[in-house]
Amino acid sequence: MAQQNTQNDITRKNMNTEYKIYQLKKYLKEQEEEKHLQKIYDPRRRYRKGDIVRARLYGRGFLWAKDGQIFNVAEDERTGEPGIVMKEYNIHTGKPIHLTYAEIELVKPIEENRPFEMHAADAIYKMLNGRKIMERPFIGAKGNPDFDSPAIQIKFIPGYGFQRKLANQRDSWDLYSLNKNDMEAKWREAEERE
Structure with missing residues (x-):
């Protein structure tokens, strides 16, 4: 009788382990599918009026922008000009904020907004x-x-x-x-x- 209980416990543990492995594989597969659903934008794409971007500022950042802050692009990116004009204004000077393409990342392009x-x-x-x-x-x-x-x-x-x-x-x-x-x-x- 004791031997049969021990055998049943081992069978249950094996089934439990197999089920946990099944759940883990299922979870990993779902994570992989979700990763493919996330949109990846072309890093060479020029910023356009209406794009939504996120500031990627390192170090102390700036007085007029914080790391992770969301901005709306006011003008198309121009060749030869490092600054991209945002719709938001600097509270100190009252002028539009300019960030370089190296300081921002695309969150949502204008094509998805309109x-x-x-x-x-x-x-x-x-x-x-x-x-x-x-x-x-x-x-x-x-x-x-x-x-x-x-x-x-x-x-x-x-x-x-x-x-x-x-x-x-x-x-x-x-x-x-x-x-x-x-x-x-x-x-x-x-x-x-x-």
Whole structure:
């Protein structure tokens, strides 16, 4: 009888150990899947107006920013300029905060804040009937959207037709006729108003 109880205890411990191993494997698999679901952004991507970024300041930091503080980018990153302008202002000087690309990391790009999700027919309807300025991503040489380039803005003027410009240009509208890229791309309403 004592031998049978000992045998039952050993069997229970083995089953318990196997179950714990099963649970551990399941947990590790879930962690691995969750790691793949986290978005990793291209570190070479230029910061754009509307991006949400986090300050990565080392040492004592600055009077106007703390390590881990969240900022909104106010202007597109420009080639040759190390400072990126934030929407937040310095409380001491009243001027916009400038941080270098080495001092910030991307939390959420503008494309996720204002995604391109409208079909071409709906965008054209809004341009024709609502006098809205619509925009679509720039289409690269391979036919894929290039979100690092400025968006293409298009509007319709009765009697003149469609006009377009790059989103980062001011008052440089050119005559334009819609093409295949326009029909296949997803659109969104531009922030700019007429």
